[in-house]
Amino acid sequence: xxxxxxxxxxxxxxxxxxxxxxxxxxxxxxxxxxxxxxxxxxxxxxxxxxxxxxxxxxxxxxxxxxxxxxxxxxxxxxxxxxxxxxxxxxxxxxxxxxxxxxxxxxxxxxxxxxxxxxxxxxxxxxxxxxxxxxxxxxxxxxxxxxxxxxxxxxxxxxxxxxxxxxxxxxxxxxxxxxxxxxxxxxxxxxxxxxxx
Numbered sequence: 001x002x003x004x005x006x007x008x009x010x011x012x013x014x015x016x017x018x019x020x021x022x023x024x025x026x027x028x029x030x031x032x033x034x035x036x037x038x039x040x041x042x043x044x045x046x047x048x049x050x051x052x053x054x055x056x057x058x059x060x061x062x063x064x065x066x067x068x069x070x071x072x073x074x075x076x077x078x079x080x081x082x083x084x085x086x087x088x089x090x091x092x093x094x095x096x097x098x099x100x101x102x103x104x105x106x107x108x109x110x111x112x113x114x115x116x117x118x119x120x121x122x123x124x125x126x127x128x129x130x131x132x133x134x135x136x137x138x139x140x141x142x143x144x145x146x147x148x149x150x151x152x153x154x155x156x157x158x159x160x161x162x163x164x165x166x167x168x169x170x171x172x173x174x175x176x177x178x179x180x181x182x183x184x185x186x187x188x189x190x191x192x193x194x195x196x
Contacts, residue, residue: 012125130186
């Protein structure tokens with residue numbers, strides 16, 4: 001299974017690498033619009049802070065803050081293989097940190113996982129059933145196994161979709177997947193595509 005996952009990760013990376021900077025910007029803007037529709041009405045949202053060439057989340061974070069939605073970002077703890085959380089009212093404090101992921105180092109405002117209503121998660125590859133492949137370190141899976149209550153929203157470009165992602169008991173399914181094409185609602189009966 002791990003070989004299959006490794007191959008799927010490589011295929012998704014190659015597909016994403018074919019996108020030009022202007023395509024990434026346009027796709028990211030569309031993803032932000034879809035996410036803002038989906039996240040309307042929530043009070044506290046945890047969102048990943050993007051690094052190139054992921055779907056860009058800075059505009060999303062700014063827009064959520066403007067709407068009065070509290071934004072929480074993860075901080076990677078390599079020692080514990082876990083995530084600690086910080087509120088992010090001001091994205092200008094972000095600096096490249098672990099794995100080159102921007103984090104509010106030195107400007108942390110601790111947040112409680114119990115207060116998070118939605119988690120917006122980066123995906124390297126995904127399928128329409130809500131299965132996700134990350135980068136392989138398992139930080140989000142461990143976090144979501146420990147705190148299963150938030151709504152889980154995976155984000156990627158549509159070109160990163162696979163026909164099927166092998167999943168084991170430690171893999172956490174997404175409730176929604178958002179790409180530039182729209183929103184896929186994932187449930188027990190399969191996926192209902194809500195592409196706009």
